[in-house]
Amino acid sequence: xxxxxxxxxxxxxxxxxxxxxxxxxxxxxxxxxxxxxxxxxxxxxxxxxxxxxxxxxxxxxxxxxxxxxxxxxxxxxxxxxxxxxxxxxxxxxxxxxxxxxxxxxxxxxxxxxxxxxxxxxxxxxxxxxxxxxxxxxxxxxxxxxxxxxxxxxxxxxxxxxxxxxxxxxxxxxxxxxxxxxxxxxxxxxxxxxxxxxxxxxxxxxxxxxxxxxxxxxxxxxxxxxxxxxxxxxxxxxxxxxxxxxxxxxxxxxxxxxxxxxxxxxxxxxxxxxxxxxxx
Numbered sequence: 489x490x491x492x493x494x495x496x497x498x499x500x501x502x503x504x505x506x507x508x509x510x511x512x513x514x515x516x517x518x519x520x521x522x523x524x525x526x527x528x529x530x531x532x533x534x535x536x537x538x539x540x541x542x543x544x545x546x547x548x549x550x551x552x553x554x555x556x557x558x559x560x561x562x563x564x565x566x567x568x569x570x571x572x573x574x575x576x577x578x579x580x581x582x583x584x585x586x587x588x589x590x591x592x593x594x595x596x597x598x599x600x601x602x603x604x605x606x607x608x609x610x611x612x613x614x615x616x617x618x619x620x621x622x623x624x625x626x627x628x629x630x631x632x633x634x635x636x637x638x639x640x641x642x643x644x645x646x647x648x649x650x651x652x653x654x655x656x657x658x659x660x661x662x663x664x665x666x667x668x669x670x671x672x673x674x675x676x677x678x679x680x681x682x683x684x685x686x687x688x689x690x691x692x693x694x695x696x697x698x699x700x701x702x703x704x705x706x707x708x709x710x711x712x713x714x715x716x717x718x719x720x721x722x723x724x725x726x727x728x729x730x731x732x733x734x735x736x737x738x739x740x741x742x743x744x745x746x747x748x749x750x751x752x753x754x755x756x757x758x759x760x761x762x763x764x765x766x767x
Contacts, residue, residue, distance in 0.1 A: 491517050492590050495597035508635075514597040515576050522567035522576075529568070533708040537569075541715030542686065545573045548636045550681050552674060552720075553577060555688040556663055556749060557642040559699040562690055566640065569713050574686070575636040580674055601629050601639065601677070626677045633681055641671050643742070662753040666746045668739045672728035682720050689714040689749050691756045712756050718745075 491514050498510030529535050545551070551574055555566065566577055578600050586592045586602055595602075644664040646652065658665045675682070691712040695702040702708045723741045726734035 491594040491597050495593040498597055510597065511599045511635075514594075514599075518567070518576050518598060519571050522564075522571040525564050526568040526571075529564075529703070529708070532706045533703060535708050536710045537713075538710060539569055539713040539715070542573065542717055545570075545686070545715075545717065546636075547572070547574060549574060549638075550632070550636055550683050551575075551638045551686050552671075552678075552682045552684075553638055553640045553686040553688060554643055554671065554745070555640065556690055556753075557644050557647050558690055558692065558696070559647060561692075561700045561703055562642075565690060565711055565713065566688065570638070575638045577638045577640045579640050580670070599631070599635075601632075629678045629681070632678065637678075637681070638686075639674060639678065639682075641674055643667060643671055643746075645670065660746065660750040662757070663746055663750050666742050668728070668735075668742050671742070672735075672738060675724055676728060679720070679725055685718040685720055685724070687716040687718050687745060687749070689716075689752050689756075691753055693757060696757070714752055714756075 494510060494514045494517060498507055498514070501507045501510055553566070553570075553574075555562065563577075570577065576598075578598065579595075581595055581600050581602050586596060643666040645667045646664065648662070648664055652658075652664055653660070656665055689712075692699040692702075692708070693710050693712060695708055695710075699708065724738065726738065728735050728738055
């Protein structure tokens with residue numbers, strides 16, 4: 489609610505410089521929200537945090553953060569872990585969310601990047617619009633060139649469940665298939681601004697079925713976060729939507745990351761199972 493109030497004041501500020509100060513206030517409020525969540529977790533859950541990697545990350549850096557997606561709790565965990573290590577996370581949002589009461593206001597105050605993507609059917613009817621959605625998003629993201637930024641992308645597109653895994657035949661034990669279009673769109677809009685890719689693996693050993701529910705009932709015991717910083721190189725910089733060889737190479741690169749992540753999750757859950765058996 490405080491961020492929504494900030495959005496109202498920001499709307500009436502007369503210059504872009506003053507609006508930028510309003511964004512800083514909103515980001516500080518988001519930091520306080522994350523800090524408050526960390527305190528609540530500590531008070532009501534005896535959580536053991538197991539966080540490894542990402543020691544050289546900077547608060548004044550520009551990052552694209554990729555993560556597997558297990559629960560609504562993921563956003564809270566990412567903000568708690570990274571609030572003092574990198575710029576406060578932002579999420580690429582669909583343009584329609586801007587008009588959702590309160591949520592849209594808060595996201596606008598935080599300078600969340602909004603994207604407008606035309607459907608394939610629309611582009612077939614209006615081929616002259618091809619590429620304009622990306623160009624518009626790129627212009628709207630130009631403001632981040634002067635402001636350190638972290639953009640989060642949940643590559644699976646939805647939360648992992650066993651049912652979804654079976655329906656999609658993902659081919660992974662602990663993950664859904666990665667969707668390359670969203671991350672390619674983000675890189676197309678802001679790729680030249682990012683300095684690194686932060687590859688995050690989340691796990692909730694002992695609470696993998698309903699992590700958010702377990703937190704609410706004080707039953708969360710352990711949160712595991714693995715951070716792997718990857719370079720932004722020729723493997724990920726190219727024209728995904730018009731260069732078919734690059735698109736295939738990009739999908740192969742992303743599949744490799746997901747295979748590594750699946751093995752990492754297998755190791756995490758296996759070690760926890762062994763630890764429980766020895767108790």
